[in-house]
Amino acid sequence: MTSIPWNTQLRELAKQCQYLQALTLYRQMLRCGSTPNAFSFPFALKSSASLSLPFSSQQLHCHVIKSGCSLEPFVLTSLISMYCKFNSVEHARKVFDENPISNQLTVCYNALLSGYALTSRLFEGFSLFCKMREMGVSVNSVTILGLIPMFSEPGYFSAGMSFHCCCVKLGLNLDFSVSNCLLTMYVKCGAVEFGRKLFDEMPKKGLITWNAMISGYAQNGLASNVLELYKKMKACRICADAVTFVGVLSSCAHLGAISVGREVEQQIESSGFSLNPFLNNALINMYARCGNLVKARAIFDGMPMKSVVSWTAIIGGYGMHGYGEIAVELFDEMIKGGIRPDGAAFVSVLCACSHAGLTEKGLDYFVEMETKHRLQPGPEHYSCVVDLLGRAGRLYEALELVKSMQVKPDGAVWGALLGACKIHHNVEIAELAFEQVIELEPTNIGYYVLLSNIYAEAENLEGVLKVRVMMRERNLKKDPGCSHLEHKGRVYLFLCGDQSHPQSVEIYRMVDELETLVKKLVGCKNNQERRSKELFLGMGVHSEKLAIVFGLLNSEPGTEIVVIKNLRVCEDCHLFLKGVSKIVDRQLVVRDATRFHHFRDGLCSCKDYWEKTEDLSFKIFEFENYIPKHKPVDCWFSRRRLQEYMVNCSMDKLWVD
DNA sequence: CTAGGGTTAG
Numbered sequence: 001m002t003s004i005p006w007n008t009q010l011r012e013l014a015k016q017c018q019y020l021q022a023l024t025l026y027r028q029m030l031r032c033g034s035t036p037n038a039f040s041f042p043f044a045l046k047s048s049a050s051l052s053l054p055f056s057s058q059q060l061h062c063h064v065i066k067s068g069c070s071l072e073p074f075v076l077t078s079l080i081s082m083y084c085k086f087n088s089v090e091h092a093r094k095v096f097d098e099n100p101i102s103n104q105l106t107v108c109y110n111a112l113l114s115g116y117a118l119t120s121r122l123f124e125g126f127s128l129f130c131k132m133r134e135m136g137v138s139v140n141s142v143t144i145l146g147l148i149p150m151f152s153e154p155g156y157f158s159a160g161m162s163f164h165c166c167c168v169k170l171g172l173n174l175d176f177s178v179s180n181c182l183l184t185m186y187v188k189c190g191a192v193e194f195g196r197k198l199f200d201e202m203p204k205k206g207l208i209t210w211n212a213m214i215s216g217y218a219q220n221g222l223a224s225n226v227l228e229l230y231k232k233m234k235a236c237r238i239c240a241d242a243v244t245f246v247g248v249l250s251s252c253a254h255l256g257a258i259s260v261g262r263e264v265e266q267q268i269e270s271s272g273f274s275l276n277p278f279l280n281n282a283l284i285n286m287y288a289r290c291g292n293l294v295k296a297r298a299i300f301d302g303m304p305m306k307s308v309v310s311w312t313a314i315i316g317g318y319g320m321h322g323y324g325e326i327a328v329e330l331f332d333e334m335i336k337g338g339i340r341p342d343g344a345a346f347v348s349v350l351c352a353c354s355h356a357g358l359t360e361k362g363l364d365y366f367v368e369m370e371t372k373h374r375l376q377p378g379p380e381h382y383s384c385v386v387d388l389l390g391r392a393g394r395l396y397e398a399l400e401l402v403k404s405m406q407v408k409p410d411g412a413v414w415g416a417l418l419g420a421c422k423i424h425h426n427v428e429i430a431e432l433a434f435e436q437v438i439e440l441e442p443t444n445i446g447y448y449v450l451l452s453n454i455y456a457e458a459e460n461l462e463g464v465l466k467v468r469v470m471m472r473e474r475n476l477k478k479d480p481g482c483s484h485l486e487h488k489g490r491v492y493l494f495l496c497g498d499q500s501h502p503q504s505v506e507i508y509r510m511v512d513e514l515e516t517l518v519k520k521l522v523g524c525k526n527n528q529e530r531r532s533k534e535l536f537l538g539m540g541v542h543s544e545k546l547a548i549v550f551g552l553l554n555s556e557p558g559t560e561i562v563v564i565k566n567l568r569v570c571e572d573c574h575l576f577l578k579g580v581s582k583i584v585d586r587q588l589v590v591r592d593a594t595r596f597h598h599f600r601d602g603l604c605s606c607k608d609y610w611e612k613t614e615d616l617s618f619k620i621f622e623f624e625n626y627i628p629k630h631k632p633v634d635c636w637f638s639r640r641r642l643q644e645y646m647v648n649c650s651m652d653k654l655w656v657d
Numbered sequence: 658c659t660a661g662g663g664t665t666a667g
Binding site: 077078080081084106107108109110111112113114140141142143145146148175176177178179180181182183184206207208209210211212213214215216218219241242243244245246247249250276277278279280281282283284285307308309310311312313314315316342343344345346347348350351354380381383384387411412413415416418419444446447450 | 658660664
């Protein structure tokens with residue numbers, strides 16, 4: 001029987017990515033006594049490789065040799081590509097070397113090159129490229145596409161740029177897919193501005209171009225740039241797809257921009273992407289970070305296939321809001337279900353433990369990580385455990401752990417220790433940790449401020465001065481603290497010390513009044529003294545206080561005002577919130593993820609409030625750490641003032657002689 | 658042989 005009809009069908013199935021059906025058809029073909037030929041093997045090989053079936057692929061290789069078509073270019077290429085997909089470039093290379101005709105064929109070089117790129121073997125890949133040029137084999141755009149991923153890692157920026165020049169010389173940079181790929185290369189190296197330049201200069205932009213830029217911003221944490229570009233994209237009438245939404249949703253999660261997130265969710269539903277696992281994971285993350293755990297959980301429960309990423313997202317969500325017990329339960333459930341945790345899953349469960357004060361449980365997991373799951377803990381895991389011990393007050397144990405580390409501790413590890421010293425007022429260890437951390441991250445302003453505040457709390461003014469001088473010498477500027485408040489569909493931005501709001505006189509008066517009342521309640525002795533100290537430290541009135549009071553002034557009695565803090569809140573503000581919630585006739589709810597266990601029984605009835613989050617009148621987000629790099633989105637109030645502030649704000653202004 | 662995608666603290 002002739003193999004032609006079989007081949008036609010085989011090709012169609014492989015084209016439509018129906019690999020399992022394609023392989024079944026191939027087997028059927030053999031059973032029927034039809035001999036596969038050079039037009040059958042490529043599709044069968046591709047299907048088998050795509051399904052990650054090494055055994056079946058090896059069998060296919062034998063069939064190829066028996067049938068004698070191993071010298072056919074298309075078959076040869078498929079064989080090389082198949083071995084590359086199984087991460088065995090050596091086998092691929094063997095096939096390449098054993099069939100000298102490969103030396104003449106662009107496609108064979110291309111297949112092997114993409115294999116080297118996949119395993120990031122820069123040197124071998126590049127020498128093969130040189131060989132190709134020496135042999136006079138023509139280079140096409142696919143060759144370039146195969147090579148570029150080798151330079152798409154942080155640290156390979158200059159290599160990537162040289163290669164870009166090489167593309168220009170070959171005239172291949174004008175190819176649409178090559179320029180898209182170059183754009184991706186730059187953003188993956190972390191050279192986002194460079195990528196943006198390329199993006200702006202591209203004469204023709206397709207969906208993939210937009211997506212590459214959007215994802216690039218998202219992966220580099222430039223969330224507001226993502227939303228800005230997304231707006232522009234819509235204005236250009238480019239129809240977004242699932243990949244676009246993934247980038248946009250992750251940025252919404254970072255910014256707490258739930259309104260944009262909901263809009264995107266509706267679009268996902270109407271465009272039929274609801275079953276896309278990538279999108280569902282992004283939605284879980286977005287809802288969890290924006291405070292709606294119920295919605296996040298509903299999406300999670302509705303997913304038919306949950307990957308380790310889905311689990312990590314939901315575990316992180318519960319952990320972030322202090323529900324350590326649930327996070328731990330979920331983690332155990334995941335393992336029972338046969339999903340192997342990876343490094344990221346451990347980061348999220350360890351953080352959950354530290355936020356909820358589950359110290360012993362967290363330490364158990366840390367040990368099990370190596371013994372049970374054979375995962376080498378990285379510095380990111382150590383920083384979680386240092387945080388875990390540190391919050392529990394076990395500072396010396398934490399210090400010993402850092403000293404015993406196999407891998408070199410990074411800034412985050414020492415930073416976690418420094419943060420713990422702030423909570424437990426330990427100046428001695430703080431000095432030690434600070435010395436290390438500024439060695440590793442000399443320009444991270446946060447650590448200087450942290451130490452300065454530790455000294456201030458210990459009433460060590462000499463220490464404060466020392467740090468301030470250091471900051472001035474290094475020309476480091478503290479960006480102003482900033483809070484967002486969402487009210488009736490608008491987002492308001494408050495800076496610390498901001499006076500540009502129309503209601504600012506009223507706001508400040510109320511802050512003052514409340515502070516006085518609060519002081520009585522929490523038993524602080526002198527308002528004036530503390531205020532002058534704050535001024536001296538350059539803190540002024542905290543932005544969240546302004547935001548809260550704005551909320552109070554503009555709401556009806558009995559309204560619920562929600563303060564969602566993703567970052568560390570200063571002690572002073574906690575006292576303020578704690579006091580205010582007792583005074584005013586609004587229900588003031590605070591969620592401070594990072595210090596939750598210190599306030600477990602204090603503050604508020606947080607237990608069931610997430611269920612109602614959808615209908616809240618006010619939300620306040622803390623954005624302090626995001627401001628330096630990104631501008632806030634959708635902010636009517638004070639945007640210009642923020643920019644002015646950023647330009648003018650220097651230590652000298654805050655300096656008191 | 659072929660450009661874009663989800664999870665991680667401080």
